Amino acid sequence: MMQRKLALLVGITTFTLLLVLRWEHVIRLVSLMRADSEFTLQPRQRAPMETITPIPGSRHLMVSAFKDHRRGGVIRVISIICRQELQPLYCVLCTDDDANANADYNAITDPKARSRCTTSKAEADMHSDNFGFPFHTSDVFCTSGSLKQATHVSITTDQTAIHNLTFLLIQNQDVKVKSFRYNFTTCISNLFGEYNNALQFAQTMEVYKLIGVQRVVIYNTSCGPDVEKVLRYYSREGMLEVVPWPIDKFLTPSAGWNYDLHHGDIHYYGQLTTLNECIYRYMYQSKYLLLNDIDEIIMPYKHGSLEKLMDTLQQQHPNAGVFRIENHIFPKTQFEDTGRFRLPQWRRVPGVNILEHIYREPDRKSVFNPTKLLIDPRRVEQTSVHTTLKQFGSVVAVPFDVCRIIHVRVPLQGHLAKDQLLVDKKLWEFEKHLIPSVDLALNQSGLL
Known part of the structure; x- marks a missing residue:
């Protein structure tokens, strides 16, 4: 009899406890249904090396978050949205009074602390350039009238399920x-496909230094072992920031720009997303940004440095924040005849020796010559690869003889003989300083 009574008592107690917990859950859900409702939360911390985060309840991804002072302090979350699965999105904005606003990818700093949070509806703005791929680079905008000092944000499809979200640090809190x-x-959009062109990369980095670039940012999906060594050297030196970019862990990236030809979920390993992310990441760190590929050098021809070039261009075009630079191909299949730069110490280093390629393809008047960009990041809102999509101020096409891109790659006009190409020895002007600095970099990287 006593055992029955004890069992009955345990059963009643358990049932009552379940009712209480269920009722508390219902009350919490009701409270969260109101937009901008405030509550306390203990968010999950995103690890420092995590740079892509799934948005729960969707195939969408969020990358990083920034306060945009040009739009009244709205929170802009750089994201990747699947256009075929559009759905309402919600922002969860949190304030941690002890958060270090200068930390990279921090979440709430004290895991024992409960932070003030609010929910609100989000607005997604998919960028107009997508090259036909189903996943678009997008901005998800968050606002909240009741929480102006937010330090962290997360995006969700369910405003009632917010207790296991991953939060991003809101960067660019202060205007500079x-x-x-x-x-x-220089923002280099992507490394992928076990890229191992170590010699050209080291040469390009040293040319950057000589023309005035102080920082290079690379989004790395994969690279070869020799390039990995060079990346480590320049990272230790302080010139290079390598941002992990494991896009292939979340989507099937395309290795080309044309969806009909290359297929996949997203254009060129997420190139559009990384270019936009770099603009906001360095908006208040760098006066100017160069947006180009790893095998391209934006080279001033009428001025001795990028600084002198931009002083002239800004004086001529004070309202411009975007400067489009023509791309010109130097075929890696055509070599300088004397072999003066076929240096013995570089023979075992994998990659292209850009000093050997002085022949430039002529312009084709009937073919569009794509451009890359030199920008004031504070005047750009959205960018594509060859032009900006939204900017403040005018856009200037820089004349060919003032500045152009040296792009050493496979030829586009492969039918042309060497005597039909144009001789361009601009890189030879850096010979005296370039060769010893490349030797040092390769030696310190363990490749010589």
Whole structure:
């Protein structure tokens, strides 16, 4: 009899406890149904090396978050949205009074602390350039009238299920327009396919230094072992930031730009997303950004440095924040005849020796010559590969004889003989300083 009574008592107690917990859950859900409702939350911390985060309940991804002071302090979350699965999105904005606003990818700093949070509806703005791929680079905008000092944000499809979200640090909390850590930063959109062109990469980095680039940012999906060594050297030196970009863990990336030819979920390993992310990442760190590929050098021809070039261009075009630079191909299949730069110490280093390729393909008047960009990041809202999509101020096409891109790659006009190409020895002007600096970099990288 006593055992029956004890069992009955345990059963009643358990049932009552379940009712209480269920009722508390219902009350919480009701409270969260109101937009901008405030509550406390203990968010999950995103690890420092995580740069892509799934949005729960969707195939969408969020990358990083920034306060955009040009739009009244709205929170802009750089994201990747599947256009075939559009659905309402919600922002969860949190304030941690002890958060270090300068930390990279911090979440709430004290896991024992419960932070003030609010939910609100989000607005997704998919970029107009997508090259036909189903996943678009997008901006997800968050606003909240009741929480102006947000330090962290997460995006969700369910405003009632917010207790296991991963939060991003909201960067660019402060405006800096007069002094910058760097004058010129180059954003390299992607490394993928076990890229191992170590010699050209080291040569390009040293040319950057000589023309005035102080920082290079690379989004790395995969690279070969020799390039990995060079990346480590320049990272230790302080010139290079390598941002992990494991896009292939979330989507099937395309290795080309044309969806009909190359297929996949997203254009060129997410190139459009990384270019836009770099703009906001360095908006208040660098006076200017160069947006180009790893085998391209934006080279001033009428000025001795990028600084002198931009001083002239900004004086001529004070309202411009975007400068489009023509791309010109130097075929890696055509070599300089004397072999003066076929140096013995570089023979075992994998990659292209750009000093050997001085022949440039002529312009084709009937074919569009794509451009890359030199920008003031504070005047750009959205960018594509060859032109900006949204900007403040005018866009300037820089004349060919003032500045152009040296692009050493496979030829586009492969039918042309060497005597039909144009001789361009601009890189030879850097010979005296370039060769010893490349030797040092390769030696320190363990490749010589």
